Amino acid sequence: MSAPPRSGDGGTGPTREQIRRWRRYLADERAEGAVYRHLAARRDGEEREILLGLAEAELRHEQHWRELLGEHAADPGKGELGTRLLGWFARRFGWVFVLALAQHAEARSGYEAEADATDAMAADERVHGEVVRALAARGRARMSGTFRAAVFGMNDGLVSNLALVLGVGASGVGSAAVLVAGVAGLLAGALSMGAGEYVSVRSQRELLAASVPDEHAHESLPALDVDANELALVYRARGMDADEATEHAAAVIAQVRAGQAVPRPDAARSYEEVGSGWAAGLSSFCFFASGAVIPILPFLLGMTGNAAILLAAGLVGIALLSTGAIVGVLSGGPALRRALRQLGIGYGAAAITYALGLLFGTTVV
Structure with missing residues (x-):
């Protein structure tokens, strides 16, 4: 999508209404990026990287509005009240609460109906909503x-x-x-x-706990008969069909015979959403x-x-x-x-x- 003509480009330049709207978008993008950076500062590992990636995407959106505004990009304001409140919450409250609010904010993006936003920006906002939803789901699972x-x-x-x-x-x-x-x-x-x-x-x-697979059962695998064993029945009992279970059992035994490690069941994940x-x-x-x-x-x-x-x-x-x-x-x-x-x-x-x-x-x- 091509940008509308600006002053000095041989066109009539942006209207006063466009300048007002673009400045609001710019201010909102700055505020949203700050929210993600504040949240990232309180996390580590993969979650921190994801949040910083979202903040980087907001910088791309900022740049789009800066290019359209040109000389009018200076001091665009502080953004909408809701976005500023989101930043205040990000600095003071738990991140699940803030992510839930951010999820609502991303879902309210008006870029799909905004002629001066690119299709990529509208798509970005939809994807951002899903990223935030997934991050919030992690936190909800831990605290549910x-x-x-x-x-x-x-x-x-x-x-x-x-x-x-x-x-x-x-x-x-x-x-x-x-x-x-x-x-x-x-x-x-x-x-x-x-x-x-x-x-x-x-x-x-x-x-x-009664339903979690025995973490020591894998120790019996090397002693199983390659041609006649019941390992496939284990996988069928866990939901695989007969052919898939037989194939998977053969692959597991082959791994064991080759001296490769077989992943153990992770019992901790079963308790994550239950709590203490x-x-x-x-x-x-x-x-x-x-x-x-x-x-x-x-x-x-x-x-x-x-x-x-x-x-x-x-x-x-x-x-x-x-x-x-x-x-x-x-x-x-x-x-x-x-x-x-x-x-x-x-x-x-x-x-x-x-x-x-x-x-x-x-x-x-």
């Missing part, structure tokens, strides 16, 4: 067990204790009884969540407690009656919106929709419990 426990713990604490506080409060008992019920719900729920998450993750790891039982349990306990304390904060501060209940509901609503938005960003989904869904579910459960408290008017002894 603990993150799941944290999210579930926080939301369970928020919703269950708000429902408990509203239900007990609606029954007509005093604020002291509501506070006692809330603290009891916090402790019981946090202990239950922590223990349950530990058992769940530990059991999952044990199930995976202790980490998941502790995370679930702490996050449940941090969520469950929010509904009882007004009562801890000495508030009573409807004012305390309304403030508790408001604080929980803000927390539900926040956790829902964070989950949406990290999972690659729409943040606002996830936040509103979280709020609706939490308030729905609390409203039902409050209505039951009004209906029965029970007294806490």
Whole structure:
């Protein structure tokens, strides 16, 4: 794609609207490149090289807009607010969170509809989105067990204790009884969540361990009969068809006979997405407690009656919106929709419990 004529090239030069648009693109490319460089500084090995490669590609895009702008390229500004916020996050927060945001930013690239961008630039942005998606997936895999426990713990604490506080409060008992019920719900729920998450993750790891191939089984390969052995059955049991399994078994035995090493199964990869039982349990306990304390904060501060209940509901609503938005960003989904869904579910459960408290008017002894 040829560039539009600029001043001094025998043409009429770029319009004021083109200059404004090109300067914005230039500023955004500079800011995006800075995000990748900041992220690369916090990584090492292959991930660092990939991020620096993305930053290098953004420099190519910068150069395209600089050539179009010519003398107008000086001081293009700081880029869009979203891109600048992304850079701020890159300097201060975990890289999975920032990569999830960067994935959204790359997906919003307008180069496909931009007549002054080349086809290669539009293709670059699509590929960048896939690269960032893959990097973010690595981070999500490493944190998924603990993150799941944290999210579930926080939301369970928020919703269950708000429902408990509203239900007990609606029954007509005093604020002291509501506070006692809330603290009891916090402790019981946090202990239950922590223990349950530990058992769940530990059991999952044990199930995976039972399915991982024996890493010492390869030591028997040299003693197998070349013409009559059951190695092919192993590969068929793992999913290969009969011909492929027979061929693969013959190749493995040939490797062994030639003194070549046969790769051992990597058991560690099976556990990567499950996480540690202790980490998941502790995370679930702490996050449940941090969520469950929010509904009882007004009562801890000495508030009573409807004012305390309304403030508790408001604080929980803000927390539900926040956790829902964070989950949406990290999972690659729409943040606002996830936040509103979280709020609706939490308030729905609390409203039902409050209505039951009004209906029965029970007294806490």
